Structure formats: structure tokens, C-alpha cells
Amino acid sequence: xxxxxxxxxxxxxxxxxxxxxxxxxxxxxxxxxxxxxxxxxxxxxxxxxxxxxxxxxxxxxxxxxxxxxxxxxxxxxxxxxxx
Amino acid sequence: xxxxxxxxxxxxxxxxxxxxxxxxxxxxxxxxxxxxxxxxxxxxxxxxxxxxxxxxxxxxxxxxxxxxxxxxxxxxxxxxxxx
Numbered sequence: 001x002x003x004x005x006x007x008x009x010x011x012x013x014x015x016x017x018x019x020x021x022x023x024x025x026x027x028x029x030x031x032x033x034x035x036x037x038x039x040x041x042x043x044x045x046x047x048x049x050x051x052x053x054x055x056x057x058x059x060x061x062x063x064x065x066x067x068x069x070x071x072x073x074x075x076x077x078x079x080x081x082x083x
Numbered sequence: 084x085x086x087x088x089x090x091x092x093x094x095x096x097x098x099x100x101x102x103x104x105x106x107x108x109x110x111x112x113x114x115x116x117x118x119x120x121x122x123x124x125x126x127x128x129x130x131x132x133x134x135x136x137x138x139x140x141x142x143x144x145x146x147x148x149x150x151x152x153x154x155x156x157x158x159x160x161x162x163x164x165x166x
Contacts, residue, residue, distance in 0.1 A: 001118070004158045022126070022150070025149055029148060034128055034129070034130060037129075038127045039125070041122065042092070042122070042123035042124060043118070043122055045120050046114050048118045056135060058116065066108055066112060
């Protein structure tokens, strides 16, 4: 069994209203040291019956076809063997 | 300047409808090898004027007070020095 961890983040230059909102909220709560907040998604996917190379090909496709909006988002993933 | 990376995930045992939906969508797209999907949040926060120890204390509070819902979510973070 393999476990993939996928990180999806906004491309730099893309407006991040959610991050801005969190930043302002943190300022209001008394953390003026917060300079910048960027929000992203984090997925863990368990895959069965694939070797790491096949998994990488499949994950690449999954990210492009469904998980990330590649117009505005970047993605990267790591694959590890689990018991 | 410090950069913190925060990972917020659902506690195990908490229903993850978003993850289930993504799993079904991936099955429909032709990836039956997907066994389990769990969705989480991923934040990057830049902090100014704090040392790593102060930053850790502040981040701990930020997670508890705003970023994570500790009833159903776990969080962890890493802090690194950036230029």
C-alpha cells in the first residue's frame, strides 16, 4: 500500500482572499507579526496495487484532471510505502 | 523573517465527506486503486520580529484560537528561517 501526500497551493501572483481574511483575523486577535498568510489544500491518498512509479503517473493525472486547478494552482506530491 | 507551515487534518474517526466525495470522483475518473482520501488544510504564514521559540508559542495559540477546530481537527506546524 502506498500513501501519497499532495500539497496544492495558489500560484504566486494569484489573489488569495482566504489568506488575506485569515491575516486580518490574526491581526485582530493580537498577532501583528503576521506578514503574510497563504492558504492551500493538503490531501492524503491511499493507493492499492500500484508501484511507486505507476502511482506517480496516476497522481500526476489526478492532480491535473481533478484535484488542482492548474490555471491558478500549483501542486506537488510525495509518495511513501505504508504497512 | 520566519515562515511557518501549518497542517490541519481531521482527527481520525471524524467523518470526512469532502474526502469521500473526492474518492468517488477519482473512482469515476478511472482510478479504482484509490482506497482512501483525506482532505486537510495547509497554511504558510510569514512572521516578522519573532524568534523561533516565540513564533512556536504564538502559532500554538493561533491554531487553537482561530485556525483549527480542535474538537474535530489536529494541527502541526514547522518553522523555518527565511531570507
